[in-house]
Amino acid sequence: MQINILTIFLLLITLQMLSCAKEANLPTGKIPEVQVPVDGIRIGWDFRSLTRIAPLDGRTGYFGYARMTQLFDGRLACVYETSTGNIELVFSADGGKTWGNKQVLFETTNNIPPFVPEIVELSDHSILVACNPRPREPFTNDRKFGIKVRKSIDGGITWEKEQLIYQAQSTFENGCWEPSMVQLPGGEVQLFFANEGVYTTSGEQNISMLRSVDFGTSWTTDPVIVGFRKDRRDGMPVPLLLKDKGELLVAVEDNKTDQFKPTIYREKLMDNWADGTILATDPRREYAPLTDPLADNVYAGAPYLKRLQSGEVILSYQTNLQRDNIWDKSSMAVEIGNETGRNFSRRSIPFKVPLSKHGLWNSLSVIDGNTPVAITSTNAYSSTSTEVWMIRGRVIPEFQIPIGTSIPDGLLNDDCWQGEWPYFIGQTSNKQLFSNVCKDAQNLYIAVKIDGLASTVMNKTVDEFSLLLDTERKSYQAPHTGVFAFRVEYDGSVTVEQGQNGQWIPDQSGTKIKVGQSLNGDLHAVELAIPLGLFPEKFGLNKTVGINFVLQSTEAECITSTAENQPFTWVRAFLP
Known part of the structure; x- marks a missing residue:
């Protein structure tokens, strides 16, 4: 990964803005308010997994609007558009660490370059790729905007001839725009796209859909209009099948009020769009389903949906939030919803993009069952x-703390530490923290592995990490009793x-904590045995605690x- 010095400087500025500051905004002198706790998993983006997919052959220019899927044989397949007017495809056989040589799937013909590809693997393991041919100016009546598809039945080795399955107008x-596909449980493939070809006297746009019942060999000719808001522009559809819920979700960008916001259409599989177009007030339309709403003047477009194996639906969008309200300097945000695709929250920023740069036309993939992957087009x-x-994420669960005992010697060879290590920090630099927890009748045991050089300030090694506990999970707005x-x-x-x-007050009980540590190169292992007698009698009264860690890196990272100073945001853990 080659990053020039100026880019590193800009990245450090961005990280400082987003850091987990120890003294930030601590109210003083009164009991903090109790907040609604932030429940649910988190996604920790792994800086070490940051990988360039394209270009890898020394070319310069624009490469973007990438879409990725994991095939049945474990390979990753990624398609993207280029400034030379091609749609290219690359494969990875090692989870995205390295990528093979490009294939060109669509080329510019008759001065009509292809854009915005999409890829899907069907149940028979054939691969479909769609794209959006867009004529260059000067426009002529014989060259129209359209939708094309191409199919492979041998895992991407060879490809059938491309099909033009829809044409709009020539201006x-x-x-x-923007085709996206899904296969329903019965085998039918649905291709969604944004369509303004039927509104030649207005700026309106709908979401249209074409069907194939033979694995993409043939397609319906008349699109079904599945969504439309009068005088507005629903756009950039992305479908997601919730088979266990009997429902299909379609994320669109919706400019109902001022700037675009993510919106979700919900359609029962048994209805299969027989219940008509989703209009502005249709209950099947859920506008901006975010727990932390964005202001009307904040842009949040180009949504994307995926689902984790654990059930949660994840939503991404590109936004100019805290980016000077300049839409083309937007970057990617990801939020986590519940298993029905509602109540999106726990916003994270996978890529640290300086304010002078952009991260656009993003997408999500889920690989190896429960590993989220974020993909961006960026000049960062x-x-x-x-x-x-691309960057891989690590799902941080609401951990069930097991019963177990550890000898705090720093060797990490107790039975406690042989299973899942649920907690992870490592988004802002190569320095990483992994942690695990167990408990017996006397102690709470904490194991921490830190991989990376120690941080220094003024030639002094600073505190390596902090463990934060809300022992009663009161979910205060700021530190208070029991925290x-x-x-x-x-x-x-x-x-x-x-x-x-609202303040942190020194306590003299540190000498009661048993500590063991070991150093092996850049790997620092620490074990703590914290006597339960240090905590209030109500420790874990409701069988839950709030937990957080802070790692000292370029800046403090939670x-x-x-x-750090908002206990209601800490991750819920369940006590035995």
Whole structure:
């Protein structure tokens, strides 16, 4: 990964803006308010997994609008558009660490370049790729905007001839856009696209759909209009099948009020669009389903949907939130919904894009069952090009703390530590923290592995990490009674702080904590045995606690979608 010095400087500025600051905005002198706790999993984006997908052959220019899927044989397939007027496809056989040579699937013909590809693997393991041919100016009546598809039945080795399955008009104002596909349980393939070709006297746009009942060999000719808001422009549809719910979701961008917001159509599989177009007030339309709403003047377009194996639906969009309200300087945001695709929250930013750069036309993939992958088109890592980059996420669960005992010697060989390590920090630099927890009748045991150089300030090694506990999960807005911070120094010493009226107050009980550590190169292992007697009698009264970690890196970094001094944001854990 080659990043120039200027880009690194800009990235550091961005990270400082997003850091988990220890002294930030602490109210003083009164009991903090109790907030609604932020429940649910988090996604920690792994900086070390940041990988360029395209170009890999020394070319410069624009490479973007990438879409990725994992095939039945484990390979990843990624399609993207290029400034040379081609749609290209690459494969990875190692989970995205390396990528093979490109294939060109669609080329510019008759001065009509292809754009915005989509890829899907069908139940018979054939692969369909769709794209959107868009004529260049000067427009002529014989060259129209359209939708094309191409199919492979041998895993992408060879490809059938491309098919033109729909045409709109021949001018930009009356074109069609952004195809996306899904296969229903019965085998029918539905291809959704934004369509303004039928509104030649207005700027309106609908979401249209074509069907194939023979695995993409043939298609219906008359599109079904599945969504439309009068005088507005529903656009950029992305379908997601919720088979266990008997429902199909379609994410669109919806400019109901001022700037675009993500909106979700909901259609019962048994109805299969027989119940008519989803209009503005249709209950099947859920406008901006975000728990933390965005202001009307904040742009949040180009949505994308995927589902984790654990059931949660994840939504991405590109937004100029905190980016000077300049839409083409937008970057990617991801939110996590419930298993029905509602109540999206726990916003995270997978790619750290400087304000002078962009991260556009993003998408999501889920690989190996429960590993989210974010894909962006960005110039954040290049001074000459927009490139396709990916980053893997780690799902941070609401952990069920097991019963177990550990000898705090730093060797991490107790039975406690042989299973899942649920907690992860490592989005802003190569330095990473992994942690695990167990408990017996006397102690709460914490194991931490830190991989990366120790952080120094003024030639002094600073505290390596902090463990934060809301022992009763009161979910205060700021530190207060029952909320603890355990600050662990690089030399293994521990200081304890308790919350009081929004402040951290030093506590003298650190000497009661047993600590063991080991160093092996850049790997620092620490084990803590924290006596339960340190905590209030109500520790885990409701069988839950709030937990967070802070890792000292370029800046202090917390678990994703949490804040160090806001206990209500900390991750819920269940006690045995």
